[in-house]
Amino acid sequence: MIRVTRSAVIDAPIGRVWELLRDFNSHSAWHPAVGESQIENGEPADQVGCVRNFFLKDGNHIREQLLALSDRDHISTYCILDATLPMQRYVATVQLKHVTDGDRTFWHWQSTFDVPRGREREFEELVGKGVYEGGFAGLRTFLRRGGVVSTGISNSEGMQGQAVIATAFGGPEVLRFEPASAKAPGPGEVRIRQTAVGVNYIDVYIRKGLYRLIEPPAAIGMEAAGTVLDVGEGVAHLLPGDRVAYACPPPGAYATLRTLSADQVVVLPDEVGDETAAAVMLKGMTAEYLLHRTHRVRPGQAVLVHAAAGGVGLLLCQWAKALGAKVLGTVSSEEKARLARENGCEFPIIASRYEFADAVKKHTSGRGADVIYDGLGREAAAENLDALATTGHWVAYGQASGPHDAPPDLSSKSGTLSRPVLFHYTADRARLNEMAQNVFLALRNKTIKAMLSHRYPLAAAADAHRDLEARRTMGSVVLLP
Amino acid sequence: MIKVYTSSVLEAPADTVWAQVRDFNGLPKWTPFVAESRIEAGLAADKIGCVRNFRLKDGGTIREQLLTLSDYDYQCSYSILESPMGVSNYVATLKLTPVTDGNRTFAEWWAEFDCAPERERELAQQIGQGVFQGAFDSLKNLLRK
Numbered sequence: 001m002i003r004v005t006r007s008a009v010i011d012a013p014i015g016r017v018w019e020l021l022r023d024f025n026s027h028s029a030w031h032p033a034v035g036e037s038q039i040e041n042g043e044p045a046d047q048v049g050c051v052r053n054f055f056l057k058d059g060n061h062i063r064e065q066l067l068a069l070s071d072r073d074h075i076s077t078y079c080i081l082d083a084t085l086p087m088q089r090y091v092a093t094v095q096l097k098h099v100t101d102g103d104r105t106f107w108h109w110q111s112t113f114d115v116p117r118g119r120e121r122e123f124e125e126l127v128g129k130g131v132y133e134g135g136f137a138g139l140r141t142f143l144r145r146g147g148v149v150s151t152g153i154s155n156s157e158g159m160q161g162q163a164v165i166a167t168a169f170g171g172p173e174v175l176r177f178e179p180a181s182a183k184a185p186g187p188g189e190v191r192i193r194q195t196a197v198g199v200n201y202i203d204v205y206i207r208k209g210l211y212r213l214i215e216p217p218a219a220i221g222m223e224a225a226g227t228v229l230d231v232g233e234g235v236a237h238l239l240p241g242d243r244v245a246y247a248c249p250p251p252g253a254y255a256t257l258r259t260l261s262a263d264q265v266v267v268l269p270d271e272v273g274d275e276t277a278a279a280v281m282l283k284g285m286t287a288e289y290l291l292h293r294t295h296r297v298r299p300g301q302a303v304l305v306h307a308a309a310g311g312v313g314l315l316l317c318q319w320a321k322a323l324g325a326k327v328l329g330t331v332s333s334e335e336k337a338r339l340a341r342e343n344g345c346e347f348p349i350i351a352s353r354y355e356f357a358d359a360v361k362k363h364t365s366g367r368g369a370d371v372i373y374d375g376l377g378r379e380a381a382a383e384n385l386d387a388l389a390t391t392g393h394w395v396a397y398g399q400a401s402g403p404h405d406a407p408p409d410l411s412s413k414s415g416t417l418s419r420p421v422l423f424h425y426t427a428d429r430a431r432l433n434e435m436a437q438n439v440f441l442a443l444r445n446k447t448i449k450a451m452l453s454h455r456y457p458l459a460a461a462a463d464a465h466r467d468l469e470a471r472r473t474m475g476s477v478v479l480l481p
Numbered sequence: 482m483i484k485v486y487t488s489s490v491l492e493a494p495a496d497t498v499w500a501q502v503r504d505f506n507g508l509p510k511w512t513p514f515v516a517e518s519r520i521e522a523g524l525a526a527d528k529i530g531c532v533r534n535f536r537l538k539d540g541g542t543i544r545e546q547l548l549t550l551s552d553y554d555y556q557c558s559y560s561i562l563e564s565p566m567g568v569s570n571y572v573a574t575l576k577l578t579p580v581t582d583g584n585r586t587f588a589e590w591w592a593e594f595d596c597a598p599e600r601e602r603e604l605a606q607q608i609g610q611g612v613f614q615g616a617f618d619s620l621k622n623l624l625r626k
Contacts (some may be wrong), residue, residue, distance in 0.1 A: 005581065006581045006582070007578065007579065007580045007581050007582065007587065008580060008581070008582035008583075009490050009580055009582070009583075009585070009587070033580070097488060097587070097589065098486070098488060098490070099488050099489060099490055099587070100486065100487050100609075100614075101487070101488060101489035101490065101614060101617060102487050102489075102490075104490070106578070106580070106587045108578065133581075133582065273526070390529055
């Protein structure tokens with residue numbers, strides 16, 4: 001058994017320190033190693049028995065349960081329930097004592113636990129230095145900064161930046177790079193200095209007016225990464241300086257500065273860079289819900305991925321292959337077929353005029369695809385129905401060739417049709433967080449990797465749209481403010 | 482029953498501080514108010530149950546009995562047998578805890594006792610600040626040398 005003890009003196013009255021430490025969920029606000037954290041089942045953070053479910057910024061995932069809390073003795077005792085770290089029987093106690101000489105606080109932090117033989121020193125260091133000493137330093141910094149959980153230091157002024165504005169509905173030429181201001185964050189909001197912006201096909205639909213999510217003139221864009229500048233009242237999970245990303249409506253991400261609802265913003269793990277985040281937040285979470293939620297892909301299933309060399313397509317191929325599926329895909333060129341094959345697509349089909357059903361049936365012994373991930377829309381509808389296996393699942397998540405005229409008649413296949421929308425899945429913050437963390441985990445495990453070969457200055461967003469619509473891009477496209 | 486609690490941070494490792502304070506007969510060496518001290522009946526100063534008999538610089542005499550001594554927990558408890566202070570059921574504990582951040586010592590000293598209600602405030606002040614904090618301050622000076 002390992003016992004780790006660390007202690008420190010904090011230059012603040014005990015009431016001030018205890019107010020923070022008695023809140024079992026406050027660690028994400030002050031501990032530099034802790035990322036997203038929440039109390040399960042909406043329980044209060046001072047309810048004995050409650051469970052905090054959190055991620056460390058190094059990507060590890062931990063669930064801890066509050067075992068004892070004493071406002072009289074200033075003691076909090078908790079244990080690990082599950083962790084991605086090989087720690088067993090971890091029980092820790094935090095105790096504060098009043099230093100009457102100078103009205104300061106003595107903080108004692110101790111734990112006992114077991115780890116695999118030979119790794120004792122490594123974990124003594126991780127817990128003692130990384131968690132406890134790191135926590136002392138983090139709390140001191142937090143108190144110096146003002147030390148209020150859930151309120152950052154909000155600058156009341158609007159800040160001047162630049163944004164890409166759709167001046168009317170239409171072609172790429174309607175996009176203009178213009179001065180734009182980001183207002184101070186109101187309650188529940190965050191203001192971000194953006195460093196990388198993701199380009200998605202939905203941006204084209206919005207620019208064209210196909211999805212009426214804006215009324216021109218207005219900025220477009222659904223996805224970006226950057227650094228938190230300030231947060232409004234009631235925001236508990238973000239602090240100025242945090243590296244973050246988001247993928248959500250309303251449009252407006254094509255900007256150097258952005259103020260938006262903090263609910264949709266997640267903290268990035270250290271190893272996920274800003275450009276990678278901008279390249280995979282929306283597309284990665286799309287692949288996550290399509291493969292795990294809309295349809296749960298199982299080993300051996302035949303999966304047809306359209307636009308298999310596109311941003312979402314490549315991620316779908318990589319992830320579906322890792323899940324044990326047989327992956328078929330449609331692409332528009334030899335070069336894209338090669339790329340799709342390198343990314344897990346066993347049977348790339350070059351189908352420039354939406355003709356692929358025969359090839360799909362050929363590669364599946366005539367059965368067709370168990371699930372079709374369809375971002376093509378109207379023009380490919382007849383071929384998709386033909387390519388679908390009996391009792392297959394047709395997941396129509398996009399419509400590059402235009403919206404479907406009417407729901408297809410699936411009775412010939414006893415088929416199921418889904419019309420999922422990412423933002424319905426991410427509307428609930430707990431689920432958004434779960435989806436984002438699954439994407440980060442998949443990146444870390446190398447289950448998926450961002451293919452980022454197209455970078456444009458933010459001011460050249462119109463060029464990025466031209467290339468995307470002309471099918472000249474492969475993988476993800478990002479704009480750099 | 483009232484309780485008096487005083488604590489401080491000493492700029493030395495706990496081992497160093499403990500070496501100074503564990504001697505039950507050592508008050509004249511590190512407190513400013515004890516003139517001389519002896520252990521009754523020729524017992525060792527770390528024998529549980531021994532009694533220290535000491536004279537204050539202002540003239541009074543106090544007899545205290547050692548109840549607990551822990552080299553493992555850096556902790557010592559004692560009771561007052563006789564004193565001019567007007568207290569009864571007086572038990573005090575002195576405890577040291579290492580502060581790993583900076584290799585310093587968190588020192589606590591508390592006492593519980595009964596006294597006449599009108600004297601509670603005066604005695605709490607006298608014991609908490611006059612005796613315990615006074616001794617800590619003296620110890621800080623000593624450790625600085």
